[in-house]
Each structure stands twice: as structure tokens, then as C-alpha cells.
Amino acid sequence: MFGSLTLNKGTFASNYYFNLKALPVTKKPSSSKKPEVTNLGYDARQAPINIKLGQDEKIALYRDMVRIRRFEERCLRSYQQSKIGGFLHLYIGQESIAVGCASVMGKDDHIITAYRDHGHALAVGMGMNEMMAENYGKITGCSKGKGGSMHYFDPSRNFWGGHGIVGGQIPLGTGIAYALKYKGLKGACMAFMGDGSVNQGAVHESYNLAALWSLPVVFIIENNGYSMGTSQERSSAGPSLAQRAEGYGMNWAIIEDGHDVLAVRDKVGQALKLAHDKSLPSVLEIRTYRYRGHSVADPDTTYRDKAEIEAYKSTKDPLNVFQLALLAEQTLTDEIIQKIDESARAEAETSAQFADASPYPSIEDIKKDVYWEIDNPADRKSVGALFFD
Amino acid sequence: MPVITYREALRAAMSEEIERDPNVVLMGEEVAQFNGAYKISEGMLAKYGPKRIVDTPISEAGFIGMGVGAAMLGLRPVMELMFFSFYSVAFDQIFNNAANIRYMSGGLINCPIVIRGPANGGTNVGATHSHTPESIAAYHPGIKVVVPSNAYDAKGLMKSAIRDNDPVMFLENTILYGEACEVPDGEYLVPLGKASVMRAGTDISIIGHGRSIQLALKAADLLKEKHNINAEVVDLRSIRPLDVETILNSVKKTSRCLYVEESKPFCSVGAMVACLISDQAFDYLDAPVKRLTSIDAPAIYSPPLEKLQLPSVERIYQAALDTLK
Ligand SMILES: Cc1ncc(C[n+]2csc(CCOP(=O)(O)OP(=O)(O)O)c2C)c(N)n1
Numbered sequence: 001m002f003g004s005l006t007l008n009k010g011t012f013a014s015n016y017y018f019n020l021k022a023l024p025v026t027k028k029p030s031s032s033k034k035p036e037v038t039n040l041g042y043d044a045r046q047a048p049i050n051i052k053l054g055q056d057e058k059i060a061l062y063r064d065m066v067r068i069r070r071f072e073e074r075c076l077r078s079y080q081q082s083k084i085g086g087f088l089h090l091y092i093g094q095e096s097i098a099v100g101c102a103s104v105m106g107k108d109d110h111i112i113t114a115y116r117d118h119g120h121a122l123a124v125g126m127g128m129n130e131m132m133a134e135n136y137g138k139i140t141g142c143s144k145g146k147g148g149s150m151h152y153f154d155p156s157r158n159f160w161g162g163h164g165i166v167g168g169q170i171p172l173g174t175g176i177a178y179a180l181k182y183k184g185l186k187g188a189c190m191a192f193m194g195d196g197s198v199n200q201g202a203v204h205e206s207y208n209l210a211a212l213w214s215l216p217v218v219f220i221i222e223n224n225g226y227s228m229g230t231s232q233e234r235s236s237a238g239p240s241l242a243q244r245a246e247g248y249g250m251n252w253a254i255i256e257d258g259h260d261v262l263a264v265r266d267k268v269g270q271a272l273k274l275a276h277d278k279s280l281p282s283v284l285e286i287r288t289y290r291y292r293g294h295s296v297a298d299p300d301t302t303y304r305d306k307a308e309i310e311a312y313k314s315t316k317d318p319l320n321v322f323q324l325a326l327l328a329e330q331t332l333t334d335e336i337i338q339k340i341d342e343s344a345r346a347e348a349e350t351s352a353q354f355a356d357a358s359p360y361p362s363i364e365d366i367k368k369d370v371y372w373e374i375d376n377p378a379d380r381k382s383v384g385a386l387f388f389d
Numbered sequence: 390m391p392v393i394t395y396r397e398a399l400r401a402a403m404s405e406e407i408e409r410d411p412n413v414v415l416m417g418e419e420v421a422q423f424n425g426a427y428k429i430s431e432g433m434l435a436k437y438g439p440k441r442i443v444d445t446p447i448s449e450a451g452f453i454g455m456g457v458g459a460a461m462l463g464l465r466p467v468m469e470l471m472f473f474s475f476y477s478v479a480f481d482q483i484f485n486n487a488a489n490i491r492y493m494s495g496g497l498i499n500c501p502i503v504i505r506g507p508a509n510g511g512t513n514v515g516a517t518h519s520h521t522p523e524s525i526a527a528y529h530p531g532i533k534v535v536v537p538s539n540a541y542d543a544k545g546l547m548k549s550a551i552r553d554n555d556p557v558m559f560l561e562n563t564i565l566y567g568e569a570c571e572v573p574d575g576e577y578l579v580p581l582g583k584a585s586v587m588r589a590g591t592d593i594s595i596i597g598h599g600r601s602i603q604l605a606l607k608a609a610d611l612l613k614e615k616h617n618i619n620a621e622v623v624d625l626r627s628i629r630p631l632d633v634e635t636i637l638n639s640v641k642k643t644s645r646c647l648y649v650e651e652s653k654p655f656c657s658v659g660a661m662v663a664c665l666i667s668d669q670a671f672d673y674l675d676a677p678v679k680r681l682t683s684i685d686a687p688a689i690y691s692p693p694l695e696k697l698q699l700p701s702v703e704r705i706y707q708a709a710l711d712t713l714k
């Protein structure tokens with residue numbers, strides 16, 4: 001099926017530095033040399049996890065990426081219309097990662113991420129309405145307007161946020177893995193962070209705990225090259241971000257083709273399997289790129305040039321690349337593409353209308369959801385004052 | 390006199406001190422090449438070079454702790470937290486190391502570090518980015534805390550903070566960065582620990598710190614306009630050291646006090662001030678000291694609700710009337 005695909009082989013050939021499966025816990029001390037590319041010929045399409053994908057499933061992957069992009073474009077417009085306050089961090093350019101990762105989640109697999117969380121939220125199945133309403137600060141939002149764009153949560157979908165403090169979510173992801181193991185569940189937690197977050201102490205402490213106690217956690221570094229206006233080279237020492245795992249004897253891999261949703265599925269699938277079968281943690285560094293400024297407030301004019309953005313877009317756009325591949329194998333047609341696009345736009349538009357029409361929280365709502373006992377007065381056990389206004 | 394913004398005032402203070410003292414270094418996330426997340430340090434890298442203006446990775450515990458260590462050896466690091474809220478990542482370095490090192494070394498070591506950044510809500514950045522830790526900081530003996538409410542004070546206090554031989558937490562405000570007032574050219578210092586009577590009055594003392602002072606001044610205008618009430622507005626400027634004398638003098642004159650601050654109520658600066666007043670000026674009071682704070686919950690994101698959660702001109706005006714009842 002893929003044999004007829006003439007489109008850039010390079011686009012799909014994943015240049016993995018290491019094959020997770022082939023890599024037991026690394027004992028070698030880390031060298032400062034760049035790791036060697038060991039399996040250049042690897043083709044994500046042929047990976048078992050991808051080869052079994054039906055046409056509908058592939059279309060669903062494509063559709064989810066389109067939905068994320070259209071949702072965020074609509075968010076941007078709302079932000080420009082001052083309907084959204086605070087920060088708005090767009091995920092545009094990175095859609096293949098959230099969608100690829102969510103698509104390999106099993107019933108007991110969990111996700112936690114940072115503030116750039118719209119993609120992950122949609123990918124795990126949260127609805128645009130509750131997300132947009134959250135951005136608008138409405139009571140119908142997923143966090144009742146209390147968290148905002150950076151703080152989405154949906155525990156019913158194994159999605160644990162949405163976190164504003166760089167690196168702060170990584171110990172939590174490790175704790176979720178601990179709880180999974182404790183409860184004897186065959187699940188894992190994918191804990192996402194950016195390339196700038198890897199320098200937080202909490203991340204390293206989590207690495208050690210996870211490796212020491214063999215916790216089923218997959219640390220996923222979405223390396224988009226920049227933390228705000230700081231390039232990776234200016235923030236991080238050492239040969240690569242993922243390789244730091246070696247210091248803790250953890251498995252690690254770099255996924256060069258982070259724009260390729262199938263490559264993401266394959267590699268993350270392997271890491272999850274390692275966590276499920278052997279309760280082993282791993283660190284994956286997925287190379288990707290963000291098209292927009294760090295947040296919408298970032299003018300994005302000082303630390304990179306437009307040509308760099310355009311170069312990435314024109315060759316590695318996750319939507320385009322997958323669309324072309326699916327067109328070539330005739331899974332997608334122009335007609336289906338158009339329909340998907342239109343319906344994603346309509347869905348995003350509807351969410352904006354929903355958010356607009358929804359009420360704000362009331363002033364009384366400010367003090368709800370602070371204490372469990374206040375929200376559940378019938379079950380309150382403690383006595384005494386909890387608020388001091 | 391030139392009119393400059395709070396942002397420019399901070400930049401001028403740091404620049405003057407960098408020129409004056411080779412041991413002064415400005416460090417933090419995005420302060421150099423990006424010119425500062427809030428552009429406080431704009432142009433400073435170009436002017437002073439990478440030895441004096443230093444970009445750090447996102448490692449607050451590491452780089453704040455490093456600043457503490459460097460200060461122990463005589464540097465005067467000015468450490469920017471992009472948001473003061475991120476101080477919690479460096480809590481141990483600040484409150485175990487910076488605060489205690491002088492004491493535990495029996496006075497052999499001192500720590501002339503400034504830790505600065507915006508500590509405020511009101512811009513819908515949510516609970517994680519909206520902490521107002523002045524009372525938490527001031528709780529710790531060994532730490533000094535200042536909260537300038539205007540450009541003039543920002544400059545004079547920053548220069549004093551940099552020259553101070555103790556660790557100073559310098560709490561700024563993103564909403565004030567663009568606010569301008571008259572600031573003289575060149576050298577002047579505002580000493581730490583000197584409150585400022587921003588508006589003289591006889592009927593009630595509205596005391597506070599930070600941006601709340603700007604709101605209190607407007608509320609005082611309203612009180613005058615609508616009820617012919619003469620409110621005195623006292624800006625503490627510095628939380629520790631604290632100008633107890635100015636507080637007491639004002640209250641002795643007006644017999645009523647409203648403390649206004651953006652923090653949460655529990656163990657706030659206002660609670661401390663109320664306690665001091667009841668201790669030392671009880672007989673002068675005609676009413677209990679009243680406090681106005683943010684509504685006691687984490688910072689809500691929802692933009693119109695966050696407005697209601699914080700002190701506002703309207704809320705201050707109302708609270709002052711209640712105090713006068
Ligand atoms: C503890 C802490 N320090 C600083 C910040 C401010 N900040 C928010 S995002 C960010 C950059 C993070 O970059 P990266 O980890 O690469 O993630 P990306 O934004 O690229 O997704 C910074 C410095 C923060 N939110 N928390």
C-alpha cells in the first residue's frame with residue numbers, strides 16, 4: 001500500500017538514534033559525542049502499530065490534527081477580539097505529537113502536560129465547547145473558568161492538566177505512574193514537557209525516582225527548539241536532552257521526525273509497552289517546531305527569522321505531510337479533506353458561539369472548589385474557619 | 390522633571406548601579422537577548438554586555454541559589470524572576486539559604502542579593518502566576534521586602550536595595566510597569582523602611598502597599614467628592630523594615646484605619662499592621678482596624694471575576710465608608 005508512495009521518503013524515514021526495543025537499560029556512561037544514527041532505513045509506516053491501522057483510523061488521526069489547528073486558529077481570533085485574557089500558548093506545528101501519543105493510549109494510560117495544552121486536550125477527546133468556554137472564562141468551561149487556557153483538566157479522560165509552572169507537572173506525572181503501579185494496573189503516564197523544562201530540578205528528581213523505583217512513566221520532551229526566546233543551545237548543556245536519561249540508567253530515544261504522526265505512534269507505543277510490560281520508565285525527545293510566538297503576546301521577532309519558520313512549514317508541516325501521504329495511498333480524497341476542514345472550522349466556530357453565549361461564574365463561585373469539605377458540607381469532619389474575608 | 394514609567398525607572402536604577410559598582414550583575418530568564426519578558430532590561434545587554442546581563446535557563450532553584458552563593462563572595466546579583474510567583478521553585482534557596490546564612494554563620498557572612506519580579510494579579514494569568522508573597526517573605530527574619538507603588542519609589546528603592554547588605558525581595562507589578570510619574574534625573578535613594586504619606590487627611594488612614602495605593606488614592610478622591618471625607622493615604626513602600634512610626638502617627642491623627650492590599654487575608658501584612666496598631670495605639674482608635682484584601686481563594690482566571698476578586702476603587706471606597714460608620 002505504501003509502496004506506491006513516491007512522496008519524500010525522507011519525510012517518513014525516521015532517523016532514530018536508538019531503537020527502544022533493542023535498548024535495555026543503558027549502562028554505558030554518557031559520552032559528549034552526538035549519538036550515532038543507528039537505523040536510518042527505519043520506516044514508521046511499516047511499524048506493527050501502524051501497519052494494522054485501518055483507513056478510518058488514519059483519517060481520524062488526520063482529522064484530529066486538523067481539529068486542533070482550526071480550534072487554535074479560532075482561539076487566536078478570539079484573543080485578538082479580547083474575548084480571551086491572560087496567556088494563550090498555541091500548539092500549531094506540534095499537532096502530530098499530541099495526536100500520535102493519544103492514539104496509542106490504552107484504558108489505563110494517562111497524560112499530563114504543561115500550559116501548551118490545547119492539543120493534548122482535544123487529542124484525548126475533550127470537547128471544543130468546554131475548552132473554548134474555559135478560555136473565555138465562562139462557567140461552562142472545563143475548569144469552570146477558573147483555570148484558563150493553561151489549566152485544562154479532564155480526569156475522566158485520563159488528562160491531568162494543563163500546568164503553568166515550567167516542569168511542575170513532571171513530579172505529578174511520576175506520581176500518577178506510582179499510583180498505577182501501586183494499584184497493580186497495567187497503565188503508564190505520559191508526562192510532557194518542553195525543551196526548556198528539562199533544566200528544572202524537579203524534572204531530574206523525577207527521573208531518579210522513576211528509574212529507582214521502576215515506575216511506568218514515559219517522559220516526553222516536545223523539543224520545539226525554543227523556550228520562549230531562548231534556543232536549546234543557549235539553555236541546555238550536553239549532547240542531547242533525552243540522553244540525560246543515561247545518567248539515571250533509563251531508556252531514551254530521540255524522534256527526529258516528530259512531525260510524522262506515525263513515527264510518534266511507533267516510538268511512543270514502544271515506550272508505553274516497556275512501561276506496561278516491564279514497568280520501566282523512559283525519556284523520549286521528540287523534535288518539533290512551533291509556528292507561533294511563545295504565547296500570542298510574544299511578537300516573535302527577536303530570536304528567529306521568518307525563513308526558519310517557513311522552511312519548517314514547507315517541508316515538515318504535520319498536517320500537510322500526513323495529508324499527502326494519505327492522498328497518495330488514496331485513503332484521503334480532496335473531497336474528504338475539504339469536508340474534514342469544513343467541519344473542523346464549523347466545530348471551532350460553534351465553540352466560540354457557545355463560549356460567547358455562556359455565563360460567567362458568579363462572585364460566589366470564586367470561593368467554591370477551594371476545599372473539598374466546603375463543597376461537601378454534609379461530609380465535613382473538620383471544624384473551624386476555613387476562609388478569612 | 391522628566392516623566393518616566395515604572396519600567397524605565399527600574400531600568401535606570403539597575404543601570405546606574407551597574408555603572409557604579411562592578412559587582413552588580415543582572416540575571417534571569419530572558420533578561421538579556423530577549424530584552425526581558427516585560428522589557429525591564431531592554432537595551433541593557435547591548436549597553437553592558439553579557440558579563441553583566443546574563444540569561445539563565447529555566448532553573449529557578451539553581452540560579453537563585455547561585456545568586457545567593459555569588460552574593461556570599463561579594464557580588465551584588467540582581468535576580469529577575471519572570472513572575473515573582475516562581476519564587477516558590479527557589480523557596481529553599483531563598484528562605485533557608487539567603488535568609489539564614491548570616492545568622493548561622495554568626496555574622497561572618499552576608500548576602501547582598503536582590504530578588505525582583507512582578508508579584509500581582511489582575512492580568513488573568515491564573516492561580517500559578519498571581520502570587521503576592523510579601524507577607525510570606527517578610528515572615529522570615531533575615532529577609533527584607535519592598536513593594537514600590539510608583540516609578541519614583543521604584544527607582545529610589547531599587548538603588549537602595551542593590552546597595553543593601555541583606556537579601557531584599559523586590560516585588561513589582563506588571564500593571565504598574567507602564568505607569569509614569571515625575572522622576573528626577575540621576576542619583577537619589579529612597580531608604581528601605583520609610584513609608585510615604587501620599588495624601589494627607591484627618592478622617593481615616595488608608596494604609597497599604599503596592600498597586601493598592603494607586604487605587605486607594607482614587608478611592609480617597611471619591612470619598613472627598615461624595616462625602617467630604619478626608620482620607621489619609623499611607624504607602625508603606627517597604628514591608629520589612631516597616632515604618633511603624635508613620636503608621637502610628639497617622640492612626641493617632643485619624644483614629645480609623647483601613648489596610649488595603651492585594652494579598653489573601655490570612656497572616657497578611659494588613660493583619661500584622663492591625664496587630665501593631667491594636668498594641669500601640671489602641672486608645673486612639675474609634676473603630677476596629679479594617680482590612681481589605683483579595684477574596685480568599687486562589688486567583689481565578691475568568692477576567693471579569695478576577696476584577697471582583699481583587700481590591701478595586703469601588704471596594705476600597707465601600708470599605709472606607711464601613712470603617713467610618
Ligand atoms: C517555573 C517557571 N519559570 C518560568 C516560567 C515562564 N515560562 C513559561 S513557558 C516558558 C518557556 C518554556 O519553554 P519549553 O519548556 O521549551 O516549552 P514550550 O513553551 O516551548 O512548549 C517560560 C520561561 C514558568 N511558567 N514557570
Ligand SMILES: [Mg+2]
Nearest residue numbers: 194195226227
Ligand atoms: Mg520549547
